[in-house]
Amino acid sequence: MPSITEDFCAAMLRAARGQLPPPADRAARRSLLNVLGTAVSASGSAAVGVLLTAADEAGGNGDATVPGLARTLDPYWAALATGTAAHLDDFDDTHLATVIHPGASTLATVLSLVPETAPSGSAFLGAFAAGCEAQLRIGCAVSPAHYDHGWHITGTCGVFGAAVAAAALLGLDAETTARALSLAATMTVGHREAFGTMTKPLHAGKAAANGVLAARLAAAGLGGPADPLGDGGVLEVLAASVDRDALGLGWPEGHRWELEQNTIKTYPCGVVAHPAMDAAITAHPRLAELAGQAEITGITLRCNPLVPELMGREQPRDGLESRFSARHGVAVGLLYGRAGLAEFSDAAATAPEVARLRSLITLDADPDVPRDAAVLRVTRGPAPGSPPGAPEPPPVEVAVEHTRGSAALPLTDDELLAKVRALFGPVLGEAAADRARDAIDKLPAAADTAELLAALRPLNETERAS
Amino acid sequence: MTTTDEILALAGAAAGPGVAAPASAEAVDQAAEVTEAELAAFGAAAARGATSDVVRALLAISPGPSPAPTATGLPTTGLPTTGPSRNPAWTAWLTGAAATAAAGEASENPKTAPVHHAWLAIFAAGLALSGPPERLPAGVTVRAAVDAGMSAAALVETGLDDWGGWSPGTVAATIGAGVTAGLLLGLTGPRLRAVIGICATQASGLAAAEGTQALALQVGKAAFNGVEAAMLARAGLTAPAEPLDGRRGLFALFG
Numbered sequence: 001m002p003s004i005t006e007d008f009c010a011a012m013l014r015a016a017r018g019q020l021p022p023p024a025d026r027a028a029r030r031s032l033l034n035v036l037g038t039a040v041s042a043s044g045s046a047a048v049g050v051l052l053t054a055a056d057e058a059g060g061n062g063d064a065t066v067p068g069l070a071r072t073l074d075p076y077w078a079a080l081a082t083g084t085a086a087h088l089d090d091f092d093d094t095h096l097a098t099v100i101h102p103g104a105s106t107l108a109t110v111l112s113l114v115p116e117t118a119p120s121g122s123a124f125l126g127a128f129a130a131g132c133e134a135q136l137r138i139g140c141a142v143s144p145a146h147y148d149h150g151w152h153i154t155g156t157c158g159v160f161g162a163a164v165a166a167a168a169l170l171g172l173d174a175e176t177t178a179r180a181l182s183l184a185a186t187m188t189v190g191h192r193e194a195f196g197t198m199t200k201p202l203h204a205g206k207a208a209a210n211g212v213l214a215a216r217l218a219a220a221g222l223g224g225p226a227d228p229l230g231d232g233g234v235l236e237v238l239a240a241s242v243d244r245d246a247l248g249l250g251w252p253e254g255h256r257w258e259l260e261q262n263t264i265k266t267y268p269c270g271v272v273a274h275p276a277m278d279a280a281i282t283a284h285p286r287l288a289e290l291a292g293q294a295e296i297t298g299i300t301l302r303c304n305p306l307v308p309e310l311m312g313r314e315q316p317r318d319g320l321e322s323r324f325s326a327r328h329g330v331a332v333g334l335l336y337g338r339a340g341l342a343e344f345s346d347a348a349a350t351a352p353e354v355a356r357l358r359s360l361i362t363l364d365a366d367p368d369v370p371r372d373a374a375v376l377r378v379t380r381g382p383a384p385g386s387p388p389g390a391p392e393p394p395p396v397e398v399a400v401e402h403t404r405g406s407a408a409l410p411l412t413d414d415e416l417l418a419k420v421r422a423l424f425g426p427v428l429g430e431a432a433a434d435r436a437r438d439a440i441d442k443l444p445a446a447a448d449t450a451e452l453l454a455a456l457r458p459l460n461e462t463e464r465a466s
Numbered sequence: 467m468t469t470t471d472e473i474l475a476l477a478g479a480a481a482g483p484g485v486a487a488p489a490s491a492e493a494v495d496q497a498a499e500v501t502e503a504e505l506a507a508f509g510a511a512a513a514r515g516a517t518s519d520v521v522r523a524l525l526a527i528s529p530g531p532s533p534a535p536t537a538t539g540l541p542t543t544g545l546p547t548t549g550p551s552r553n554p555a556w557t558a559w560l561t562g563a564a565a566t567a568a569a570g571e572a573s574e575n576p577k578t579a580p581v582h583h584a585w586l587a588i589f590a591a592g593l594a595l596s597g598p599p600e601r602l603p604a605g606v607t608v609r610a611a612v613d614a615g616m617s618a619a620a621l622v623e624t625g626l627d628d629w630g631g632w633s634p635g636t637v638a639a640t641i642g643a644g645v646t647a648g649l650l651l652g653l654t655g656p657r658l659r660a661v662i663g664i665c666a667t668q669a670s671g672l673a674a675a676e677g678t679q680a681l682a683l684q685v686g687k688a689a690f691n692g693v694e695a696a697m698l699a700r701a702g703l704t705a706p707a708e709p710l711d712g713r714r715g716l717f718a719l720f721g
Contacts (some may be wrong), residue, residue: 019585020643045704047703048704049700049702050702051696051698051701051703053702054694054697054698054700054701057697057701058553058554058697059529059553060529060553076529101720128629149718149719150713150714150718150719151719152667157557181682182678182680183680185672186636186670186671186672186675186680186683186687187667187670187684188670188689189667189670190668191666191667191706191708191709191714191715191716191717191719192666192707192714193666193667193706193708193713193714193715193716194663194667194709195705195714196706197663197704197705198703198705199663199664199667199703199704199705199706200703202667202698202703203668205668206668213527216527217524217527217582219522220518220522220523220527221523222519222523222679222680222683223517223678223679223680224672224674224675224678224680224683225672225674225680227679233674234631234672234674235630236631237631237672237674239631262545281546294579300579320704326713361539406582
């Protein structure tokens with residue numbers, strides 16, 4: 001009788017190698033396009049530069065594509081660089097029930113293995129879908145205890161998804177894939193303490209690299225503790241409370257794809273702050289009308305308790321730290337009426353006017369506020385120099401019921417393409433985003449991934465710089 | 467003084483005079499001193515384990531034979547030493563796994579004392595980055611770097627009473643291997659602190675691996691991660707300032 005882990009792996013491999021159901025196929029294509037956008041956008045970042053320097057020292061050249069770069073790396077370093085880049089700006093995706101960002105590590109896994117496995121388009125997309133699905137189901141099984149305890153679930157569960165995706169492309173059977181998971185269980189990565197540093201996105205890259213290593217070692221005949229997903233296995237090590245039903249063993253009738261619940265981020269920061277930023281951007285023109293006539297004196301954000309827990313930084317010191325500051329997101333939304341990559345740069349994080357506004361913000365955590373909702377209240381006093389007793393303008397209050405990009409209000413395909421065009425633009429040009437989208441849509445019938453890979457690379461580093 | 471500060475102070479002492487704050491009495495109590503005999507025993511163990519199934523599998527998947535330890539007077543391991551790979555992290559993985567595989571066989575002999583897994587990973591990291599004195603950072607010796615790594619691992623391992631299903635030796639080994647590797651790459655101050663941060667966030671390994679091939683793999687992987695963390699920190703990767711005592715740091719998560 002197969003173990004629980006073998007049962008799980010058999011279902012994931014069947015999913016990877018069969019025809020994806022239409023909703024899962026669409027979710028996979030959208031998640032893939034989105035995370036390619038974030039990977040391309042961050043390919044010239046300092047963090048990726050660090051990895052390229054280390055790869056050079058380690059002799060890490062090879063044939064694997066890293067989105068946005070002309071140079072290619074060996075599978076290990078390509079996985080590390082791609083996963084790190086895709087998650088670097090916290091602009092990728094979120095499965096809200098687990099807070100996993102599944103796309104980065106899975107993209108890194110499947111791209112790194114293209115040269116040696118030469119997958120068809122459907123095999124590539126199927127491995128990506130199953131890799132996301134595997135980590136999301138394992139994440140569901142250990143949620144919420146695992147993340148709440150302080151683990152960065154994108155890394156700790158990502159390694160299992162990467163192992164499954166790699167197993168699918170390497171042609172492993174369920175028994176061998178189960179051994180890969182037993183080895184991946186010894187290579188988990190990710191503490192939330194690392195948020196706001198380059199080590200946080202490294203979790204996604206390392207999850208991918210480790211997952212591939214685990215699959216290779218299993219293929220070479222090795223294994224670890226038996227049945228890691230079974231009773232008393234790694235799930236109980238990862239969390240004080242485990243819901244094994246969430247694994248969807250045997251894929252019973254009606255068990256949905258968790259990948260369908262993956263949401264596309266609209267702002268480059270922690271997702272729990274997104275409703276607050278929607279509110280701030282909505283309030284911006286109303287406040288702008290009174291510029292010079294009234295001065296903001298206080299800002300209160302009524303929000304889900306996860307906002308101060310995950311996004312509680314008061315005065316971030318750089319762009320990476322600002323991605324974990326709801327106050328920063330609200331401040332730039334109120335000041336500039338937008339919250340894109342430029343508003344989360346080092347310059348924006350240290351701008352005096354932003355720091356001043358951040359200092360006026362109070363986070364009012366309320367467990368009755370859903371994760372995708374928020375209420376923002378801005379109070380104003382008379383303009384400087386007003387006579388004593390001058391009336392105070394009424395407060396501006398904005399309530400957001402469902403943030404844009406949430407499961408209730410997902411980005412349309414056109415909005416997603418617009419996001420990816422903006423991310424590709426400075427690196428490869430916006431037209432490359434359209435080519436990538438077209439290539440992804442053709443994957444189910446494509447003999448290979450050549451068209452997609454061609455859309456991800458500049459002809460040379462000079463073209464990239466221009 | 468946080469645990470990371472304590473480790474940096476110990477590491478500073480290993481790197482020579484003029485470094486940061488002095489270590490606390492507790493940290494000094496944890497200070498280890500590796501002997502030539504222990505290093506020789508480690509090399510012999512790695513040589514015995516070089517033909518194990520685990521090492522064969524690692525060699526099969528590695529990007530190529532890894533650079534050899536080249537320190538004068540240090541043990542040779544019998545592992546393949548030439549080829550295209552320049553990544554010392556692979557050398558550390560192979561060496562740590564080989565020594566652990568051999569120690570596992572030896573531990574079946576009741577007359578043989580149990581081997582501490584953290585030490586094996588730290589020795590492996592030290593050997594992987596060893597070299598003749600003129601190529602090492604000024605004032606740093608392989609023995610001193612291994613001493614500091616072992617002391618750091620001891621501080622981490624004794625920091626918690628209950629490790630749940632995790633393997634404390636392997637988790638602590640990652641930190642120790644990182645400190646040893648960082649010192650041998652000449653890192654100090656913020657860069658060495660970053661090494662500890664990169665290591666802490668990927669410290670892993672299961673107690674249930676005992677008795678399986680995963681044990682040798684995870685001990686060797688701790689050495690790999692430590693060496694790689696030092697390479698990444700040297701290149702500029704940033705990491706949390708308090709990866710051990712922080713609110714969501716290692717002690718909070720593993721406890």
